[in-house]
Amino acid sequence: xxxxxxxxxxxxxxxxxxxxxxxxxxxxxxxxxxxxxxxxxxxxxxxxxxxxxxxxxxxxxxxxxxxxxxxxxxxxxxxxxxxxxxxxxxxxxxxxxxxxxxxxxxxxxxxxxxxxxxxxxxxxxxxxxxxxxxxxxxxxxxxxxxxxxxxxxxx
Numbered sequence: 001x002x003x004x005x006x007x008x009x010x011x012x013x014x015x016x017x018x019x020x021x022x023x024x025x026x027x028x029x030x031x032x033x034x035x036x037x038x039x040x041x042x043x044x045x046x047x048x049x050x051x052x053x054x055x056x057x058x059x060x061x062x063x064x065x066x067x068x069x070x071x072x073x074x075x076x077x078x079x080x081x082x083x084x085x086x087x088x089x090x091x092x093x094x095x096x097x098x099x100x101x102x103x104x105x106x107x108x109x110x111x112x113x114x115x116x117x118x119x120x121x122x123x124x125x126x127x128x129x130x131x132x133x134x135x136x137x138x139x140x141x142x143x144x145x146x147x148x149x150x151x152x153x154x155x
Contacts, residue, residue, distance in 0.1 A: 006057065014137075024086060040084050064142045089110065
């Protein structure tokens with residue numbers, strides 16, 4: 001795997017994270033988003049899939065302290081923990097009876113307080129996302145600074 005290939009995967013993972021956050025924003029702004037389009041589990045989103053596979057090679061970079069990857073992982077977990085609170089507000093529907101199964105469930109109607117809470121959680125999510133992107137950008141700069149030969153030695 002070449003340096004540009006690794007950089008491309010890192011940048012694609014970063015872009016996937018940004019899209020994930022944008023979908024959460026759409027949900028908060030009242031756009032009808034499918035429940036499974038914003039993964040709750042940190043290993044199921046595209047960024048998490050990259051981080052726990054190809055991303056692990058970056059642990060071996062000599063100019064990348066282990067704390068960087070640990071901080072990225074911590075922020076990523078934190079991000080998904082916050083989103084779980086939003087998810088619960090929007091998608092935690094009571095189990096319906098016979099008639100709801102027969103005629104289908106209607107979209108959950110949110111209370112004013114649930115909307116306020118969800119927006120507050122989203123503000124927290126945005127802040128953690130900014131911190132995560134700062135760490136990803138720092139990781140990207142470290143990768144750019146490493147020579148192609150060092151990358152080949154890692155593999």
